[in-house]
Amino acid sequence: MNKKIKKVLPLGLILLVGAILRVWFVTQIPTTQMYDFETYYQLAVNIAQGKGYTLGGYPVAWQGMLYSVSLGILYKILGTTSMLIPKLLNVLMSELTIVFVFMIMTRIYNRNWAKYMAVIFMTFMPQQVTYCNVIGTEVVTAFLLSLTILITLMPMKKSFKLPLLGVMSALLALSKPFFMAYPILLGVQHWLKDKTPKEALLHFAVPFVVMWLVISPWTIRNYQKYDRLIPISYNSGFNMYINNNAQNVNGAWMDYNTIVKPAELQAAIEEEVQSHGASVKTSPQLEVILKPYANQWIKAHPLEFLKLAVIRIRGTYFSGAYDVGAWGYNDVVYDAATSQVDKYTFQRTLNTIRAFSDIMLGIATGFGIVYVFMNIWRVLKAIFVRRIKLKEWVTIPVLNMAFISLVYAVYEGQPRYNFIVLFLLIMAFAMTFDTLRATMQDKGMTQDPK
Secondary structure, three states: OOOHHHHHHHHHHHHHHHHHHHHHHHHHOOOOOOHHHHHHHHHHHHHHHHOEEOOOOOEOOOOOOHHHHHHHHHHHHHOOOOHHHHHHHHHHHHHHHHHHHHHHHHHHHOOOOHHHHHHHHHHOHHHHHHHHHHOHHOOOOOOHHHHHHHHOOOOOOOOHHHHHHHHHHHHHHOOHHHHHHHHHHHHHHHHHOOHHHHHHHHHHHHHHHHHHHHHHHHHHHHEEEEOOOOOOOOHHHHHHHOOOOOOOOOOOOOOOOHHOOOOOHHHHHHHHHHHHHOOHHHHOOOOHHHHHHHHHHHHOHHHHHHHHHHHHHHHHHOOOOOHHHHHHHOOOOOOOOOOOOOOHHHHHHHHHHHHHHHHHHHHHHHHHHHHHHHHHHHHHHHHOOOOOOOOHHHHHHHHHHHHHHHHHHHOOOOOHHHHHHHHHHHHHHHHHHHHHHHHHOOOOOOOOOO
């Protein structure tokens, strides 16, 4: 057998099993697309039906547009709006993300134990399987982010690599608008690696300019529709307000109607919402109305804001995996007429899946967060001390997880938000576990099977 084939055969077999598992899940396990997921799908359907990027007849920029627009165009080409199409695309992107993780690990930590541990977790972790059943940006964002990280590690000419990173930053931003800041991370990452000011600036500036060139048509569209500068979406002010106010105690989404507010603010909100189809999603001026109140509350209550930030981080990373069932198989209910088992066995099976999900998430998150905390001081010190250079096995997981976690700390925390960094948490877990394993062997604490 060819050495190259023999080398990648284990990966190929794992990918095959993962693909079969994912295809079975999306074709056999029912789920209802709810909340944001329903909106993504409805926008795609409206595009396919020639209604444009609209909801209820109103032009909208509530979310990143890339996913719904791309899906809508594909629907139009295929002549169908079947929900199975985006689910099968999720399967493809999920499988490719596993390949990207393997390639990233090969370049930053080329040890078989760690590489295949990461691949196995990526293949069988329940979140990685069940989110293929969800019509949303989770799988596609993880796919784009892992590909972007891989590109930073690939040996390419700068004249090609840096503009390509700009395009990837734009695609990420058009999926999740907070990625508009991603070129800053690219510049910092290069600075930590080479400590060449000119090169670090170049690795920020070129992707930044290209990113804005790519997203500018959408920004122009928004200016024409709403008569103000909206780079991608207008929901940040609304989300900041409902998550940062005197009544929010959980750091999570809350109904804006339940927030105690001045009468004039309530009147302004009602006027805006009622004049735009009675939906906050089609009310572009809410951001202008609400963001000043959110900023004012944060400035006046820094300690309370810090408390909410901590609660949001806990909610994102340490609240278990209830989202697996809530989004991935919420239509799986007991039916005495068709079920082969009694209701107790049925519920016990669901609880076992949840337990398995919680355990795997806990392992990945625990090791991953420890990995960040162990290295964050090194990163901060290296930013300011020129003689200290860091390898990518430190900077890639730490910078990316710290950046995304900071966004969640400010805006909102919930378990499904950890999905786009799960592959980073898994990589950090695999590297940490492999290091501990090797250390224990070196100390004679375990017996080498060889």
